[in-house]
Amino acid sequence: MNFRFQNLLGAPYRGGNTVISNNTVLLSPIGNRVAVTDLLKSETTTLPIQSSSNVSLIAVSPDATFLLTVDDRNRCHFINLRRRVLLHRISFKHRVAAVEFSPDATLIAVAAGKLVQIWRSPAFRREYFPFELVRTFADFDAKVNSLDWSPGSKYLIVGSKDLTARILCLRKLNSGGVKRKPFLLLGHRDSVVGSFFCVNSKSNRVFRAYTVTKDCYLFSWGFTSDDDDDDESDGGEVGEGAEPPSPGTPERDVEGNLEVSERDGVKKRKRKSVDVVEDGDEAYLSRGKWQLLRKDGFMQGSARVTACDYHRGLDMLVVGFSNGVFGLYQMPDFVCIHLLSISREKITSAVFNELGNWLTFGCAKLGQLLVWEWRSESYILKQQGHYFDVNCVAYSADSQLLATGADDNKVKVWTLSSGFCFVTFSEHTNAVTALHFMASNNCLLSASLDGTIRAWDLLRYRNFRTFTTPSSRQFVSLTADQSGEVICAGTSDSFEIFVWSMKTGRLLEVLSGHEAPVHGLVFSPTSVVLASASHDKTVRLWDVFDSKGAVETFTHTHDVLTVAYRPDGRQLACSTLDGQIHFWDPIDGLLMYTIEGSRDIAGGRLMTDRRSAANSTSGKFFTTLCYSADGSFILAGGSSRYICMYDVGDQVLLRRFQITHNLSLDGVLDILNSKNMTEAGPLDLIDDDNSDIEEGVDKQTREKLGFDLPGSLPNRGRPIIQTKCLRIAPTGRNFVAATTEGVLVYSVDESFIFDPTDLDINVTPEAVEESLRENQPSKALILSLRLNEDSFIKKCILAVSPADIPAVATSIPYKYIQRLVEALADLLENCPHLEFILRWCQELCKAHGNSIQQNSRNLLPSLKSLQKAITRIHQDLADTCSSNEYMLRYLCSSVTAEYHLEMATVNLCKIKQHFDVV
CATH class of the missing domain: 1.25.40.190 (Actin-related protein 2/3 complex subunit 5)
Structure with missing residues (x-):
């Protein structure tokens, strides 16, 4: 029972920004979680902390100690990254578009709507309200898109959707009793999506700035110091309005002191502010002028800039475009180093690592995540998850590999120890519905709705055999016997079971008798009896080798959804549409007992439901079952947010696993909130997109062209949470669940649990x-x-x-x-x-x-856990020994060649001496 969440596979990236900490650790959002990938060890894990909705922004402190996540509902989590624990929470009132730690890690800049808020960074200690608002800038007329700190954490350059970029000073500066005005950089013709400071490596001072606009232009700004005339206007590119007061919150300086304010003729006595200081060395950026040096175009036609990043040490800029192309430019001369196409969809994330030798790209729509070394032009990481729902999973016999099949017609094989996909098979032309690993670990079977059963060679990574039928059928279930000689597949259209020979690929037999789709198919672990479950309310046992008819038929009162054999072959479990799990004795043909599970799996209501989850009748049944390795308990899942674990012997519920708390998915909430219901339906289903904005125009254009049909995505594209497949590893140490969010991996908790045996006073x-x-x-x-x-x-x-x-x-x-x-x-x-x-x-x-x-x-x-460890080490040693063998052969051949060359040289010298003597 001691299982806990370990990893999330099948979706390495789904949107948001990516961050590289400690130069080699990549952090990327996956739904409402964050994945941590060690690029040196080639391992990926997922943090157990969940947000209330999909994570849209992440930021890491400079020392890689704290992680800040912001989800779609503007709720923020402050996480201790090293301990993987949640420290603090806060909710912002406006949509957050950018967030960044200051270089000294004491402050956090947040772009919330039209505001730029400066918060004091919390620490390890527990506080009632750890986030303290230091200052709010309200200088913008539209949403803020980008932020960048100066090296001394005193200035910010901020890009906005109002076609401007501003340089903000954290402290208010006085020069002769006149408050300094924020610098305003004008001339952009589209929203500013990237703004960066350029720093002099010797003096560590800002002397240049870059702004990137959405219409594929780069603006280079130069700074010239003007110490003689401090009160002079800051040039034509500088705004002339005084800085407005912060709305809603009192102004605070970095030390938290309230300033003196006067409003409507009423003076409020407050502590003396040190926020207003005289111009000093730290205020060098406020004395001078900014001017436009040059304007360069990226020349990408109708494409738009969707992601960009700047590396100060190398003075290089990387830009990602909406057509899947990225460009790498050397500044300040705007020299294009690389211009490559890496995706069919827009690039949603582009970022440098600390050294600047690796570039990370993310494509949210296709689930692509790439780490590319631009000097050697080689991939450090190349992962792409399933961009449609995962339908089926299968473990290898040694529990080291996991195969997944999805609606995107692809079969992927993952290494569980690293969490990486190492091979993808894409020969299927329709959704993959079932998978089965052969006992040898080197062969994988897959069934698809395209009417084929394919056998994959995991040593040569190829499809070496394809099983078909005389007329096209849609296969929805698949199994093979223990010897691997016979393959069986069930259909959803003809209600038949087809039997093939693995060696010859010939169709041996067609088993008829079911009157509805055959969604469950499994061989007995100890015999050659085949069990099939169908929606015709029956479970049939077949002797594939001796007779063509069904040996036994178990009748139920409702549709049978799935079937599973206990590992010892002495029990058969099947789930029905009324939410019950029936346990049969396959030898005597008797019903042993029944578990009523409709109440256990109930939970979660859809947005279109007019009643709460407790009163709803939809989804209260199990669609997938799986026995444990020793047969002591069984896992059950279905169209619900819960996975139920039952004790087989006592028929009691042991535990319920809630697979997600993500409110971005439908079917997570239980209670019906009447204030969100209107005469036109739920508020979440009402299309409130503003057609004047660019996104709305693009959406309407795509609908007219037929790319996105209106109403084709129910609930405005919000997927419904469900569990489609459950499998327990042969070792019994972990299990996986194919859910809407991806493939969730649960493993036995290895942390210390005090469970002594035979304990007495002397055992210490x-x-x-x-x-x-x-x-x-x-x-x-x-x-x-x-x-x-x-x-x-x-x-x-x-x-x-x-x-x-x-x-x-x-x-x-x-x-x-x-x-x-x-x-x-x-x-x-x-x-x-x-x-x-x-x-x-x-x-x-x-x-x-x-x-x-x-x-x-x-x-x-x-x-089996011991066998898994021995097998892995054996493979590692075999690879090492083979490499050493080839190296020794090469060295021996090199030594032999050098010996022969030396002997030939000696002989030539002797011949030369002989001729000299002659």
Whole structure:
């Protein structure tokens, strides 16, 4: 039961900005979560913290300690990135378009609507209101799009949709009693989507600025200091209005002191402000003039700028366009270094890493995430998820690989340890509906609505066999027997089951009898009996090898949606449309018991529902079932936000997993809020797009051209949360769920849980340490196993000398074997002492081989975890040995060549001497 969320696969990127911290760690939003990818180790994980809706903006502090996320509902999370815990929350009143930490990490600049707000950055300590508003700038006439800090955290350059860019000073500056005016950069003909400071590397001062507009133009601005005439107007490009007061909040300086204000003739006594200071060295940017140096066009035709970033150290600019092209430019001469097309859709994110040698690009519509090294023109990371719903998943026999099939006609294979997809098969021409891994791990089967069953070779990455029918059929279920000789697939149109030979590819048989689509198909793990579930309210058992008719038929009162065999083959579970799970004895043909699950899976109402989730009858049934590795519990999921775990023996609900809290998906809320209901329907379904804005015009144009049909996306494109497929790993250590958000991976919580066995007053950590000091490894190991603390168990295992392993392994009682095997599997994954751990495994098998064989069912998850670790290390060693072998061959051949060359040189010298003598 101790499962917790570990990772999210199938969708590496879905929109928002991406950030690289510590030069090699990539952070990208995935729905309402954030994925963390280590580009050096090639591993990706997902933070367990969820936002209330899809994350649209992220920002990382300069020291990579804090992470700030903002979702579509303007709710902000302040996260300790290293501990992966949520520290603080805050909600902004306006739509947030940009957010950025100051270089000294003490302040946070937030572009909220037409305002630029400066907040004091919270810390680790718990506070009642950790976010403190320092200052608000209300100088803009339209939405703010971009922000950039100066190196000293004193100035901001801000780009807006009102065709202007402003340079704001955090402190109010006085010069002869006259307040300084904000610099205003004019001349743009479209909204400013990027604004950046250029810094002199020697003096660390700003001397140039760049602004990028949406209509594909780059403006270069130069700064000239004017220390002689401070009161002079700041040039034609500088605004002449005084800075307006901040609306709604009192002005505060960086130290938090309130300023003196006078309004409507009433004086309010406040503390003396230090926010208004005299011009000093820190105010160098306020003394001088800004002027336009040059204006350059990107020459991309009708394309628009959708993403841009600037690297100060290299003085380079990267720009992404709406046609999928990106450009890399060397400034200030605007020299184009690269201009490449990397996607069919617009680039929504483009960012440099700290060193500037890697570029990160994201395409939200296609789910693409790329990290490209521009000097060598090579990919560091190239991932693309499914951009439609994932329908099916399948584990390999060793639990190391995971295959996914989706509505985008693609089959992807992922490495679970790294979270990366390493191969994509796209030969199917319609949605992939079912997957099955063969026992050899080198073959994967996939079924599709295009009427084909394809076999994929995972060594050569090719489709080596295709199974078809005389007339085209839509396959919705797939399975194969234990030997891998027979393949069976069920259809949704002809209601038949087709049987092929794996070796010859010939169609052997067509099993008829069902009167509705066959959505469930599974072979018995211990025999050649095939079980099929259909919407005709029956489950049929077939003997594929001996007869053509059904051996047994189990009748139900409602449509049967799916079927699953227990791993020992002695029980069959199937779910029906009334929300019940029926358990049958396939040998005697008797109904064992039934679980009523409609109340357990109920939860979540759609926006179109006129009643709450408790009174709704839709979706209260299970569409996917999966037994655990030992058959003790079963997982069930369906058109709900919940996954239910039931105890098979006691028929009770053990736990419910809520797969998401994302309000951007439909079916998450339970209660009907009447204030959101109008005569025209729910407020969320009313199209309130302003046709005057550019996005509205583009939307109408696409509808006229037929790209986006009006009404084709229900709920304004909001997907409905559901679980389409559940699978438990053969090791029993994790399970996956194919949901609307992607493939969720849940694993056993490896953190310490105090669950002692045979605990008495003498079993203490001190007793374990004392036994180790007295050189009693057997006693220390048994005490640590009784204490059941992972760190002590591993410490005692490593403390045993290799010569004493056989004696210690023999002294371990059998009831502690499972816990010891789990510790050995974990050590094998993370410990460098490979031979030492393998020696432990060997001696345990010698000492307790008979007991392990007799109770293999209970030890199966632990043993498969150990097998998985051994297999992975074996593959790594095989690759290393092969590489070393080729290297040695090369070196030997090189040494031989050098020897022959040296001998030839000696002979030539002797010949030369001979001729000299002659």
